[in-house]
Amino acid sequence: GAVVSQHPSRVICKSGTSVKIECRSLDFQATTMFWYRQFPKQSLMLMATSNEGSKATYEQGVEKDKFLINHASLTLSTLTVTSAHPEDSSFYICSAGTSGNTGELFFGEGSRLTVL
Amino acid sequence: AQRVTQPEKLLSVFKGAPVELKCNYSYSGSPELFWYVQYSRQRLQLLLRHISRESIKGFTADLNKGETSFHLKKPFAQEEDSAMYYCALSGGSGNTPLVFGKGTRLSVIA
Numbered sequence: 001g002a003v004v005s006q007h008p009s010r011v012i013c014k015s016g017t018s019v020k021i022e023c024r025s026l027d028f029q030a031t032t033m034f035w036y037r038q039f040p041k042q043s044l045m046l047m048a049t050s051n052e053g054s055k056a057t058y059e060q061g062v063e064k065d066k067f068l069i070n071h072a073s074l075t076l077s078t079l080t081v082t083s084a085h086p087e088d089s090s091f092y093i094c095s096a097g098t099s100g101n102t103g104e105l106f107f108g109e110g111s112r113l114t115v116l
Numbered sequence: 117a118q119r120v121t122q123p124e125k126l127l128s129v130f131k132g133a134p135v136e137l138k139c140n141y142s143y144s145g146s147p148e149l150f151w152y153v154q155y156s157r158q159r160l161q162l163l164l165r166h167i168s169r170e171s172i173k174g175f176t177a178d179l180n181k182g183e184t185s186f187h188l189k190k191p192f193a194q195e196e197d198s199a200m201y202y203c204a205l206s207g208g209s210g211n212t213p214l215v216f217g218k219g220t221r222l223s224v225i226a
Contacts, residue, residue: 032211043202043218044160051211093160095214103148103206105214107160 002028004096006108013084014116021079021111023094029074030096034105035067038091047092050077084115118143120205122217129193130225137188137220139177139203147205149179149186150214154200163188163201173197193224 003026013019023033032051036044048064050056050071058064066088068080077096081088091112095105119142129135141147151163164172166179166186177188186203200221204214 034213044216046213046215049213095160097211103212103214104150104162104165105206107152109159 002026002096002106004030004094004106004108006092006094006111008111009109010112010114012114012116015085016083018080018082019084019113021081021092021094021113023077023079023096023108025075025096025106028096030077031074033071033077033094033096035069035077035079036093036095038093038110040091044093047079081113084113086115089113089115118147118205118207118215120203120215120217122201122203122220124220125218126221126223128223128225131195132192135188135190135193135197135222135224137201137203137222139186139188139217141184141186141203141205143184143205143207145207147207149177150204150206151175151177151186151188152202152204152216154202154219156199160202193222195224195226198222198224 005024007022035047037047038044047062048056048058050069052071052074056069071077091110093110094108097105121140149166152160153163154160175190179186200219202219203217
């Protein structure tokens with residue numbers, strides 16, 4: 001199956017700093033990538049949809065100036081958490097699909113962000 | 117509106133007992149339904165999808181459009197089945213996001 005890789009898997013940062021998380025599709029081209037957030041013992045909440053070469057579409061309630069998403073190539077999308085605060089601490093998961101595929105998405109291993 | 121409901125947060129069964137994880141959905145169209153599984157400290161992975169009609173690790177799920185359900189079943193639970201299970205819905209292409217239920221944690225007791 002297709003492989004999606006995220007980096008870093010864990011990151012700890014100080015409040016007020018910015019953190020970048022990378023999501024790569026290793027063996028396929030991802031025309032669309034999705035960023036999810038997962039709180040402890042809760043489900044995955046869609047944050048935004050990023051399409052290669054265009055602006056991301058954010059879900060209601062997600063601050064686009066805080067969570068910057070860039071999808072500059074067909075194999076890489078980045079999520080930057082700007083001016084992070086402790087409440088941004090969470091598990092962030094990216095997923096990717098291809099236009100030729102049915103609705104299946106392939107998931108990265110997730111990135112755990114802890115803001116001190 | 118798209119919605120996936122998994123009524124049980126936690127399901128505990130004994131090894132060898134049958135398992136049924138419930139999933140109901142609402143969608144104004146023809147959705148694709150999936151079950152994803154997340155084992156401890158591992159990434160989310162696809163378990164099965166309704167269009168393939170296959171059995172994976174002994175699990176099956178039948179899409180019931182009349183009841184808008186996609187329950188996951190296994191006749192005999194095994195300890196290694198203990199995991200978090202998510203039912204998910206898609207509009208049908210890789211360009212649309214999955215909508216997830218809240219998940220059910222299955223615990224198989226030896």
